[in-house]
Amino acid sequence: MSIGSDKLNFIVAVTLYGVSAIYSIFVFRKGFRQDNRVNYCLLLGGFLFHTTAMFQRGFSLNRCPIHNLYEATAFIGWTMAAAYLCLGLWSRLRFLGAFASPVLLAIGIFALMPGLDAKSGTMVFSGGWLSLHVALFVLAYAAFGLSCVAGLMYLTQEHDLKFHKFRAVFSLMPPIQRLELVSGRLLVAGFILLTGGLIVSAIWARKVSVAFVVDPKIVWSLFVWALYLALIVMRWKFSQGGRRFAWGAVFGFLFVLLTFWGSSLLSPIHKPTP
Numbered sequence: 001m002s003i004g005s006d007k008l009n010f011i012v013a014v015t016l017y018g019v020s021a022i023y024s025i026f027v028f029r030k031g032f033r034q035d036n037r038v039n040y041c042l043l044l045g046g047f048l049f050h051t052t053a054m055f056q057r058g059f060s061l062n063r064c065p066i067h068n069l070y071e072a073t074a075f076i077g078w079t080m081a082a083a084y085l086c087l088g089l090w091s092r093l094r095f096l097g098a099f100a101s102p103v104l105l106a107i108g109i110f111a112l113m114p115g116l117d118a119k120s121g122t123m124v125f126s127g128g129w130l131s132l133h134v135a136l137f138v139l140a141y142a143a144f145g146l147s148c149v150a151g152l153m154y155l156t157q158e159h160d161l162k163f164h165k166f167r168a169v170f171s172l173m174p175p176i177q178r179l180e181l182v183s184g185r186l187l188v189a190g191f192i193l194l195t196g197g198l199i200v201s202a203i204w205a206r207k208v209s210v211a212f213v214v215d216p217k218i219v220w221s222l223f224v225w226a227l228y229l230a231l232i233v234m235r236w237k238f239s240q241g242g243r244r245f246a247w248g249a250v251f252g253f254l255f256v257l258l259t260f261w262g263s264s265l266l267s268p269i270h271k272p273t274p
Contacts, residue, residue, distance in 0.1 A: 014108030016046030136197035143190030150183035
């Protein structure tokens, strides 16, 4: 079976994300003493190919390209890359790419797995509800992904402070307190966006008389919402920040990545049809 030009551009994007991930190994070895312009340019190149692939797929189908698992996964990765590139305009945050590139590579490889690029599902939104629904959920997942990245950086810095104190002192990685603050704010932003997405979904379900809380995908989304709410409460109400909060941000996003696909396949609304 021939591969479309959109898929080829996406493969090039994933390849560049992979080169960036490999280059990140050298960034780790240097202790983040540079602002990682090379890594930023690699991710920018991958993002440009990724964007081209998204537009080609969207124009060829005359719709927003999020109707199967391949498209949804690619869209989440694209949003994460865009968010990082915006943050990377500030040189002090540019080293986030060393942690973001392996995540983008993993998402891209998963999206390219056989069987995910099936025909469109049965989910139909009227008017602008589809675009708003997708935008809110995808931006929420992107914020959670970057919060996970910041959490990984926090854990790395904490490890350096414990076992490689001099490398941590001379590193240009932000102070551990700033990393915790960034991770927390990104998680709150994602939670607000996810809440908005659930509200839009409820409004749409009421308009088309769909059982909102019965669908497995909606139940999963509500569980994710409750999971991140618990993290927020743990962080600010009970002052359980630091290492526990960082691990919570990491495992929370891993849970989203590992269960997103299964919940979609179980959902009669979101499941792609062969």
